[in-house]
Amino acid sequence: MRHAQGFDLHRAMGRPPGRRARGGLLGCLILASAGCLAAAPADGTVGEIIVSDCPTAGKLPVTFQIDCLHVADVAAQRLCRPFLENTACKVFPAYRSMTAINLEETCPSIKYTIYDRQSWPHRGGEAGGLTLKCAVEYLVDYSVKMTSQIGPYDVHELLHVYHSVLGALPSPHVLFGPSMTEAARKIGDVKGYDVRLAQMKEEVRTFEERFARAAARSPAIKCRLAQGQMEATLYLENSQSVYAFYRKVARSRNPSQADRDARFNRMYNIVSGGKARQFLIDHGCAPF
Numbered sequence: 001m002r003h004a005q006g007f008d009l010h011r012a013m014g015r016p017p018g019r020r021a022r023g024g025l026l027g028c029l030i031l032a033s034a035g036c037l038a039a040a041p042a043d044g045t046v047g048e049i050i051v052s053d054c055p056t057a058g059k060l061p062v063t064f065q066i067d068c069l070h071v072a073d074v075a076a077q078r079l080c081r082p083f084l085e086n087t088a089c090k091v092f093p094a095y096r097s098m099t100a101i102n103l104e105e106t107c108p109s110i111k112y113t114i115y116d117r118q119s120w121p122h123r124g125g126e127a128g129g130l131t132l133k134c135a136v137e138y139l140v141d142y143s144v145k146m147t148s149q150i151g152p153y154d155v156h157e158l159l160h161v162y163h164s165v166l167g168a169l170p171s172p173h174v175l176f177g178p179s180m181t182e183a184a185r186k187i188g189d190v191k192g193y194d195v196r197l198a199q200m201k202e203e204v205r206t207f208e209e210r211f212a213r214a215a216a217r218s219p220a221i222k223c224r225l226a227q228g229q230m231e232a233t234l235y236l237e238n239s240q241s242v243y244a245f246y247r248k249v250a251r252s253r254n255p256s257q258a259d260r261d262a263r264f265n266r267m268y269n270i271v272s273g274g275k276a277r278q279f280l281i282d283h284g285c286a287p288f
């Protein structure tokens with residue numbers, strides 16, 4: 001499924017999240033936590049910004065941090081604080097109620113590091129963002145310079161952090177369509193919600209032809225496409241479905257693709273009241 005923010009380092013790099021060199025990034029973060037504070041300017045516009053309290057939500061169970069030291073443009077630097085405040089005070093609670101996941105149990109703090117394209121430390125593809133456990137690295141164009149009626153925010157990489165709690169996933173962006181759409185609605189980005197909803201309706205409408213083309217090229221992706229269609233269809237029928245997805249899916253670290261698919265397919269079947277099973281099997285999923 002395409003995303004309105006249009007980035008995907010996981011896919012561009014051809015490997016799932018968490019499979020890249022862990023030592024490099026974790027090592028960098030340890031250095032950064034000391035180095036960035038020391039380098040922070042007195043006016044507080046560029047250096048690390050921390051949000052742990054919100055105007056309405058009060059004290060957050062997770063502390064959010066952003067490092068914009070790798071951003072040269074002053075106007076973009078000024079967007080770092082609203083980006084972090086929107087993400088921490090609006091998106092984080094929206095996903096918390098949607099997923100029923102207490103993220104502080106895995107990530108007591110989440111750190112964003114924003115980069116200009118020139119300073120981006122990762123290679124490959126049209127990448128824009130990368131999540132590794134409790135850290136997010138983002139290109140400036142896909143993060144603080146993202147525009148909406150409520151200002152910039154992140155609903156994509158933070159969802160990867162939430163999803164790490166679910167265990168092994170059938171595909172890196174399973175549940176992303178309905179979850180990001182519902183998040184846009186909950187945080188008051190009405191226009192963003194409308195765009196995502198229209199895109200989802202169009203994808204559902206054109207599914208069979210897209211499925212036939214893709215299945216002819218790559219039979220292995222049939223079940224993934226069917227899962228995407230199922231979750232979008234259920235969300236369009238009833239937006240409360242996305243809350244049920246997270247409450248009904250079994251969590252497991254079993255790495256086999258068969259187990260990942262079966263866990264999610266059972267969940268779709270429960271949420272659909274038994275309607276999903278035949279559709280999924282007819283569209284390339286193994287019996288479950």
Ligand SMILES: [Zn+2]
Nearest residue numbers: 007008009010
């Ligand atoms: Zn992603």
